[in-house]
Amino acid sequence: MARTVDPEKHRARRLLIIDAALTCFAESGYAGTSTAAICRRAGIGSGTFFHYFPTKQSLLLAILALGTDETRAWFAACPADGSPIAVVEAYLDHTSAQMADPRMPGFVRAVGAVVGEPEVDAALDEDTRVLQDGLEPWIVRAQEAGEVRTDLPAHDLTSWVLVVLDGFLGRLATDAAFTAEKQAGTLRDAVRRLLAVSEV
Amino acid sequence: MARTVDPEKHRARRLLIIDAALTCFAESGYAGTSTAAICRRAGIGSGTFFHYFPTKQSLLLAILALGTDETRAWFAACPADGSPIAVVEAYLDHTSAQMADPRMPGFVRAVGAVVGEPEVDAALDEDTRVLQDGLEPWIVRAQEAGEVRTDLPAHDLTSWVLVVLDGFLGRLATDAAFTAEKQAGTLRDAVRRLLAVSEV
DNA sequence: CCTTTAGTGGAGTACGTGCTCTAGTATTGC
DNA sequence: GCAATACTAGAGCACGTACTCCACTAAAGG
Numbered sequence: 201m202a203r204t205v206d207p208e209k210h211r212a213r214r215l216l217i218i219d220a221a222l223t224c225f226a227e228s229g230y231a232g233t234s235t236a237a238i239c240r241r242a243g244i245g246s247g248t249f250f251h252y253f254p255t256k257q258s259l260l261l262a263i264l265a266l267g268t269d270e271t272r273a274w275f276a277a278c279p280a281d282g283s284p285i286a287v288v289e290a291y292l293d294h295t296s297a298q299m300a301d302p303r304m305p306g307f308v309r310a311v312g313a314v315v316g317e318p319e320v321d322a323a324l325d326e327d328t329r330v331l332q333d334g335l336e337p338w339i340v341r342a343q344e345a346g347e348v349r350t351d352l353p354a355h356d357l358t359s360w361v362l363v364v365l366d367g368f369l370g371r372l373a374t375d376a377a378f379t380a381e382k383q384a385g386t387l388r389d390a391v392r393r394l395l396a397v398s399e400v
Numbered sequence: 401m402a403r404t405v406d407p408e409k410h411r412a413r414r415l416l417i418i419d420a421a422l423t424c425f426a427e428s429g430y431a432g433t434s435t436a437a438i439c440r441r442a443g444i445g446s447g448t449f450f451h452y453f454p455t456k457q458s459l460l461l462a463i464l465a466l467g468t469d470e471t472r473a474w475f476a477a478c479p480a481d482g483s484p485i486a487v488v489e490a491y492l493d494h495t496s497a498q499m500a501d502p503r504m505p506g507f508v509r510a511v512g513a514v515v516g517e518p519e520v521d522a523a524l525d526e527d528t529r530v531l532q533d534g535l536e537p538w539i540v541r542a543q544e545a546g547e548v549r550t551d552l553p554a555h556d557l558t559s560w561v562l563v564v565l566d567g568f569l570g571r572l573a574t575d576a577a578f579t580a581e582k583q584a585g586t587l588r589d590a591v592r593r594l595l596a597v598s599e600v
Numbered sequence: 601c602c603t604t605t606a607g608t609g610g611a612g613t614a615c616g617t618g619c620t621c622t623a624g625t626a627t628t629g630c
Numbered sequence: 631g632c633a634a635t636a637c638t639a640g641a642g643c644a645c646g647t648a649c650t651c652c653a654c655t656a657a658a659g660g
Contacts, residue, residue: 206627210636210637213637227515227516228515228516229431229513229514229515229516230513231429231431231432232431232514232515232516234616234617234618235617235618235619236616236617236618244638244639245638245639245640246618246619246620246639246640247620247621247622247637247638247639247640248637248638248639249619250618250619250620251636251637251638254619255618255619256618256619306515309512309513310513310515312509312513312570312574313429313509313510313512313513314429315427315428315429315432315506315510316427316428316429316432324574328574328575352586356586359571359575359578360586360590362567362571363564363567363568363570363571363590364563364564364567364590365567366566366567366570366571367562367563367564367565367566367567367568367570368563368567370512370563370566370567370570371559371562371563371566374512374524374528375528375559378559386552386556386560390560390563390564390594393593393594393596394590394593394594396593398598406657409607410606410607413607434646434647434648435647435648435649436646436647436648439609444608444609445608445609445610446609446610446648446649446650447607447608447609447610447650447651447652448607448608448609449649450648450649450650451606451607451608454649455648455649456648456649
């Protein structure tokens with residue numbers, strides 16, 4: 201009898217589909233992308249698609265989980281020493297670097313608009329929760345170190361860092377002249393100003 | 401023979417459909433909303449719907465045009481005297497006030513993800529262009545008056561104000577605890593810090 | 601009054617969708 | 631070699647979609 205032929209090959213093909221889907225979603229949105237379009241881009245039949253993912257939604261959830269895991273891993277691998285505000289800025293740089301792939305901003309925007317499907321909503325909620333929970337402790341430490349203003353609670357400050365970050369991603373998606381490489385510095389500057397102790 | 405019965409009634413019914421569509425789009429996204437759902441919400445038959453709008457897309461374009469016109473009108477009615485930075489902040493307040501309608505953030509997010517349809521893309525482009533062109537002259541004046549930093553060109557500064565504003569709207573749509581009323585003050589503060597002359 | 605027509609509703613239609621089913625192939629253990 | 635099974639492709643299906651068509655009403659000239 202024959203069992204799993206090659207788990208590595210399986211994983212590779214799975215990633216191939218995920219990659220094709222990422223491109224399609226970024227180009228046409230989630231609802232605007234048909235499974236047939238993903239199959240065409242990936243060069244597979246629809247039977248193969250549904251062999252790897254039971255539903256179109258499960259594919260989206262798999263991609264989202266990949267991103268959430270990545271965020272979790274980044275904060276887990278984050279060095280505990282050094283200036284806390286440097287960690288915040290390092291994360292901003294990390295995100296900017298990720299957005300060098302021109303599909304990413306479009307994907308983020310496309311996925312943010314998927315609403316009404318409870319499982320997707322839950323996945324998106326968890327994604328922002330992981331990010332917020334990863335960032336907030338560093339803001340707290342920065343406040344304790346006197347590096348960051350204390351007139352707003354750390355939770356609110358963290359939310360506002362994410363506000364700027366989300367706006368940044370959105371602009372990347374819609375404005376061709378606005379690129380991650382050119383604006384990464386200003387992003388750091390904007391967040392530094394947002395968090396600065398000095399009253400303006 | 402009988403001609404136009406009552407143009408006012410026509411306009412009112414049109415707005416009724418637009419209002420119903422706004423609710424549906426905000427709840428379920430553009431692609432996720434069927435014309436049948438809009439008809440149900442508006443309490444009309446589908447024949448009536450297509451009597452007022454030739455396609456579903458044209459309805460979306462009509463809503464977008466309403467918003468763009470509103471923005472244009474706001475800047476046209478803007479007083480030329482007074483501190484230029486006050487105009488910028490007034491616009492922020494104006495937007496915050498508009499977002500008091502809980503459907504608006506969801507609608508903005510839903511519409512931002514509609515991509516691939518050239519006419520919609522064009523309408524969205526014009527919308528941001530009107531906003532950018534409305535705001536930028538005031539940033540220029542503020543720079544000339546020494547109220548705003550000059551280490552970045554006015555165009556970039558304007559873009560970054562819109563980055564913060566877009567991020568603000570996005571957060572309103574996804575975070576129930578983040579409301580326009582509570583955060584409007586911080587929005588003003590964030591933009592003030594972004595534009596401030598002082599190096600941080 | 602009758603005629604004309606903007607306005608209205610809803611059954612009907614053509615089509616694209618996510619997904620299933622089946623037949624076939626490659627690859628493994630024996 | 632042979633049997634068993636992971637994998638692949640694509641035709642086909644049930645369904646929901648945007649949109650059409652037609653019968654009907656109400657209101658305004660003449």
